[in-house]
Every structure is written in structure tokens, then in C-alpha cells.
Amino acid sequence: MALLRRKRATADATDGDAGRGARARDEDGGGRGGSVGRGAAAGVYGLLGVLAVIVDVITGVVALLILLGILFVILKANNGNTIVKDIHDAAKFLVGPFDGIFKPKDRKLGIAINWGIALIVYVIVGRFIASLLRRPRARAS
Numbered sequence: 001m002a003l004l005r006r007k008r009a010t011a012d013a014t015d016g017d018a019g020r021g022a023r024a025r026d027e028d029g030g031g032r033g034g035s036v037g038r039g040a041a042a043g044v045y046g047l048l049g050v051l052a053v054i055v056d057v058i059t060g061v062v063a064l065l066i067l068l069g070i071l072f073v074i075l076k077a078n079n080g081n082t083i084v085k086d087i088h089d090a091a092k093f094l095v096g097p098f099d100g101i102f103k104p105k106d107r108k109l110g111i112a113i114n115w116g117i118a119l120i121v122y123v124i125v126g127r128f129i130a131s132l133l134r135r136p137r138a139r140a141s
Contacts, residue, residue, distance in 0.1 A: 052133035059126025066091050066119045073111045091115065
């Protein structure tokens with residue numbers, strides 16, 4: 001009897017999850033797709049995790065627009081170009097409350113400083129909100 005158990009244990013070890021059943025595989029992620037099929041953020045944090053990812057993406061897009069706006073002004077990009085004009089207009093809209101905080105004599109320096117402050121504030125606030133959404137919640141019993 002002990003020999004039969006040893007053989008069965010060896011067979012289960014080589015087959016992986018073969019003897020455990022579909023429910024056991026699904027519970028530990030060993031079934032089809034594993035945790036990837038369930039979605040990494042949704043599986044760990046639920047809906048709030050998905051919202052945190054959305055906040056991170058929006059924060060990244062806003063930061064990229066502001067950074068490109070700064071670069072376009074500093075590097076004297078062609079304002080006649082539609083892409084440059086649209087990105088500059090979007091960045092100018094986003095940094096509206098921060099525009100004019102500092103007024104150095106050089107216009108480019110003023111934009112770099114003021115828009116840079118806006119970029120930093122947007123990233124810090126966005127990451128803070130995303131971290132609050134990712135914070136583990138205590139489950140009600």
C-alpha cells in the first residue's frame with residue numbers, strides 16, 4: 001500500500017496539477033491563462049486596481065503632453081505644424097493655473113519653470129491618487 005502511494009505521489013509530482021482537479025487549478029492560477037486570464041490588476045486589487053491603472057495612464061499622458069509642450073517651446077518647434085500646435089495648446093490648457101507663477105525675463109525659462117512645476121504637481125497628485133486606490137482593503141466578515 002505504501003509503495004502504491006509513493007508511485008501515485010511521484011506521478012502527481014511529474015504531472016503537476018493533473019491529480020488535483022480543475023477547481024484547485026483555478027484557485028491557484030494553474031488553469032488556463034492563470035492570473036493573466038483574470039487580469040493582474042483586477043485579480044489582486046479588483047475594480048479599484050483597475051481604476052488605479054486608469055489614473056496612472058491619464059497621469060502619464062498629461063505628463064507627456066506637458067513635457068512635449070516644454071520641449072517644443074525651448075527647442076523653437078514650428079508652430080505652423082498642426083501636431084506641434086495641438087500639443088502646445090493642450091499643454092497650455094493643462095498648465096493654466098500654474099502659468100505666470102514666476103516671471104523671469106526670458107520667456108522660455110518662464111515656461112520651463114512654470115510648466116515644470118505643473119508637471120511635477122500633476123505627477124505627484126496622480127501617483128498619490130493611484131496609490132490610495134491600490135491600498136489593500138480589509139474585507140468585511
